[in-house]
Amino acid sequence: MTTPELRAEPRIPVTLRGTLTLDDKSAPCVIQNMCSKGFLIKSSKQLPVGHVLRLRCELYPERVVECTVEVRHVNRDCLGARVIDISEDEMMLCRQFLQERAANAARDRLSA
Numbered sequence: 242m243t244t245p246e247l248r249a250e251p252r253i254p255v256t257l258r259g260t261l262t263l264d265d266k267s268a269p270c271v272i273q274n275m276c277s278k279g280f281l282i283k284s285s286k287q288l289p290v291g292h293v294l295r296l297r298c299e300l301y302p303e304r305v306v307e308c309t310v311e312v313r314h315v316n317r318d319c320l321g322a323r324v325i326d327i328s329e330d331e332m333m334l335c336r337q338f339l340q341e342r343a344a345n346a347a348r349d350r351l352s353a
Contacts, residue, residue, distance in 0.1 A: 253342045253343055255272055257272040257300070261294050261295070262297070268284060272298055279321060279322055280296065282296070282320050282321075283318060287315075290312050293312075294310055295310075304334060309324070309327070310325060
């Protein structure tokens with residue numbers, strides 16, 4: 242039996258390279274899933290819950306989203322981050338990307 246999704250918005254599986262920045266230190270990361278409100282991120286850096294970071298990732302060629310996120314949970318493999326600040330234009334780009342990914346996933350399921 243599967244646990245029902247408790248999030249208001251489902252996470253979409255992705256594999257996107259990004260950069261996390263804290264003060265003047267940056268580290269590469271991989272975004273494993275996302276919604277317009279948050280990300281599941283794999284990073285080599287250990288970041289405690291509550292830290293506020295800048296996240297930058299390229300959703301489309303030369304179309305970058307940069308936002309401020311707060312670390313909400315951490316395990317040995319990844320961290321969950323909630324978006325706390327994002328521009329309206331970047332939010333619209335993020336939603337467009339997520340809608341396209343969700344539509345592609347639904348199409349793939351129907352053709353399988």
